[in-house]
Amino acid sequence: MRIEAIELRRIRLPYRAPFETSGWREEANHSVIVTLHSEGVVGWGEAPVGVGPWYNEETQSTAWVMMREILAPMLLGRDLSRPEEVDAIFTRVRGNRMARAGLEFAAWDLFGRAQGMSLSTMLGGTRQRVEVGVSVGVQESIEALLDVVAGYVNAGYQRVKLKIKPGWDVEPTRAVREHWPDLRLQVDANSIYTLDQADQLARLDEFDLLLIEQPLAHDDIIDHAKLQRLLRTPICLDESIVSPDHARWAIELGACGVINIKPSRVGGFTAARRIHDLAYAAGIPVWCGGMLETGIGRAANVGLASLPNFSLPGDISANDRYFHQDIVTNPFTLNPDSTLSVPTGPGSGAEVDLERLAAITTDYVMLHA
Ligand code: SMG
Ligand code: MG
Numbered sequence: 001m002r003i004e005a006i007e008l009r010r011i012r013l014p015y016r017a018p019f020e021t022s023g024w025r026e027e028a029n030h031s032v033i034v035t036l037h038s039e040g041v042v043g044w045g046e047a048p049v050g051v052g053p054w055y056n057e058e059t060q061s062t063a064w065v066m067m068r069e070i071l072a073p074m075l076l077g078r079d080l081s082r083p084e085e086v087d088a089i090f091t092r093v094r095g096n097r098m099a100r101a102g103l104e105f106a107a108w109d110l111f112g113r114a115q116g117m118s119l120s121t122m123l124g125g126t127r128q129r130v131e132v133g134v135s136v137g138v139q140e141s142i143e144a145l146l147d148v149v150a151g152y153v154n155a156g157y158q159r160v161k162l163k164i165k166p167g168w169d170v171e172p173t174r175a176v177r178e179h180w181p182d183l184r185l186q187v188d189a190n191s192i193y194t195l196d197q198a199d200q201l202a203r204l205d206e207f208d209l210l211l212i213e214q215p216l217a218h219d220d221i222i223d224h225a226k227l228q229r230l231l232r233t234p235i236c237l238d239e240s241i242v243s244p245d246h247a248r249w250a251i252e253l254g255a256c257g258v259i260n261i262k263p264s265r266v267g268g269f270t271a272a273r274r275i276h277d278l279a280y281a282a283g284i285p286v287w288c289g290g291m292l293e294t295g296i297g298r299a300a301n302v303g304l305a306s307l308p309n310f311s312l313p314g315d316i317s318a319n320d321r322y323f324h325q326d327i328v329t330n331p332f333t334l335n336p337d338s339t340l341s342v343p344t345g346p347g348s349g350a351e352v353d354l355e356r357l358a359a360i361t362t363d364y365v366m367l368h369a
Contacts, residue, residue, distance in 0.1 A: 001114060002079040003369060006072045006103075007035040010064055010363035013294060015322055020137040022165035022192035024054040029292055029322070032063045032099070033357065034106040036075075043110025044352055046297035047102025048264050055190070055291070056098070056218065056239060056265065063099040068365060071096075071103055077369035083108040083122075087270035097242060097267035104268030105300050105348075112347030118303070119348045123269060125306030129339035131313040133159030133184065134321060135290065138168055142175045149176055152321075158338035159184035159313040161213070165192045170203045177207045184313065188213035191239055195223045198230045210312060211236040211258045221246070224255040234258050238289055242266055244274040251282045258312065262289040263304050264297065272304055280309040290315035295328030299348035302332065306342045316340060327357045 013029040020026075034045040049063045074089055086107045090100045112119050119125075134157045139145040149160055160180075162173060164187045173187060186209050193201060193215045201215055211234045216223045218239035228235045234257030241247050241259055243266055250256050259279050263272035279286050288305035291297065298319060305314045318340065319331035329351045332340045343349025 001038040001110060003036055003038055003075045003077065005037040005366060005368045006076060007364070007366045008064065008067055008072065009033040009357065009361045010060055011294070011357070011360045012362050013323060013327065013360045015292065016324060018137070019292060021163050021190045022138070023190055024052065026050060026292070029294055030060040031294060031297065032060060032067060032102055033294070033296060034067070034102045036103070036106040036110045038110055039114065041110055041114045043106040043108070043113060043347065044296050044350060045102045045104065045106030045109060046293055046300070047098045048291035048293045048297050049098050058096060058098045062096070063102070064363065066096045066099040067103065068367070071099055072367050075103060076367060080107065083111045084270050087268055090267065098264045101264040101266070101268040104270065105263070108269055109347040116346045118344050118346065119300065120303045120306040120342045123273060123303060123307060125303060125342060126308045127306040127342060129335060129337070129341050130288075130302055130305040130310065130316065131159070131339050132316045132334070133157055133161060133313040133338070134317045135161040135188065135315045136163065138163050138165065142172055145172050146175060146179060149180070153180060153183065156334050156336055156338055157317070159186070159210070161186045161188055161315060164189050166197070166200070169200065173204060173207050173209070184210055186210040186213065186236070188238070189215045191216060191218040195227055198227055201227065202231055205232040209233050213260060214238040214240065221250050221253055221255045224250070225253040228254055228256065236260050238262070238265070241275065244271055244278060247275040248278055251279065251284055257284065259284055259286045260289040261286050261304070262291060263300060264291055265289070269304060273307070276307050276309050285309065285311045287312035288314035288316055290317070292322055294323070295319055295326040295331055296348070296350045296352065298332060299328070299343060299350035302340055302342055303348055313338065325356060327353050327360065329353045
């Protein structure tokens with residue numbers, strides 16, 4: 001399929017409530033939305049970057065410039081025979097993986113829509129429903145935290161992740177564990193600890209957590225391997241795994257027992273699937289992380305999470321957990337068994353609400369071959 005035109009949109013879509021991690025706070029989704037055009041078909045993608053370089057090095061502004069000046073021109077006029085070719089075209093680009101992923105997702109969606117095949121089928125998915133949980137940001141007090149968690153548990157979420165940081169780790173985790181002894185519970189530190197805080201992290205071992213996510217530096221693998229030997233709870237790497245090679249290195253070094261795969265973090269589905277496959281071969285379970293995506297990125301994550309080694313619940317909550325009004329007309333709703341149903345329609349299955357999208361777009365460009 002020849003890529004005839006590419007539309008890029010910067011958006012600002014406010015969250016229902018601000019989301020606070022160990023190091024920063026976000027009020028709205030600031031993704032770049034991509035639309036590829038070919039032969040009368042369109043494909044959609046989302047680069048779920050933030051305002052600042054707090055999660056990784058990318059921002060909405062860097063992704064916008066990268067896509068507009070470097071990445072989109074690399075695709076325009078190309079006649080693709082398979083969506084996997086996009087990953088190969090972008091291999092000479094260093095970093096900027098979320099920007100690459102936004103375009104790569106759109107190519108998969110384009111092929112899926114053109115061929116009448118669902119993203120899940122294209123990727124080799126085997127599940128009709130995927131288990132999901134909810135990620136709960138740092139709260140003002142333990143009381144507030146218990147209220148928020150109660151709301152999600154009552155809504156049907158059977159797995160909860162707590163954001164932690166020094167001063168907000170053992171006590172909030174203990175409080176949630178005491179209230180819900182059987183809840184599937186995990187924590188995420190977003191790289192705020194150092195190896196000399198291993199004793200504090202080991203105190204989390206008593207809470208029967210599924211995993212401790214990214215306790216140490218965003219670009220570390222070595223210290224995580226040392227830390228893992230001091231903890232009973234499996235470490236799950238998120239930020240540190242930006243490519244299939246990083247996953248292989250982490251597995252070889254024993255730096256983690258679990259991997260969080262965000263297809264956006266690793267440059268798209270092609271890399272995400274490779275990580276899935278090599279973790280599978282090594283006996284390392286994976287789960288699909290989230291970047292508080294709009295309905296476009298959410299559908300992409302659900303499609304990927306239908307692959308067989310996604311054996312732990314994903315951070316892919318229903319759309320209404322994030323937004324009052326999303327930019328799709330077919331939001332996901334939570335099934336009673338804490339799952340989302342995998343779309344079976346062509347491509348990702350997301351149906352974009354163009355009027356709503358226009359209303360939240362802050363910058364727009366259309367590039368032609
Ligand atoms: O999408 O529900 C979601 C949020 C999941 O906690 C989540 N993501 O490190 O895993 C993570 C964070 C990154 C989000 S930064 C705003
Ligand atoms: Mg994380």
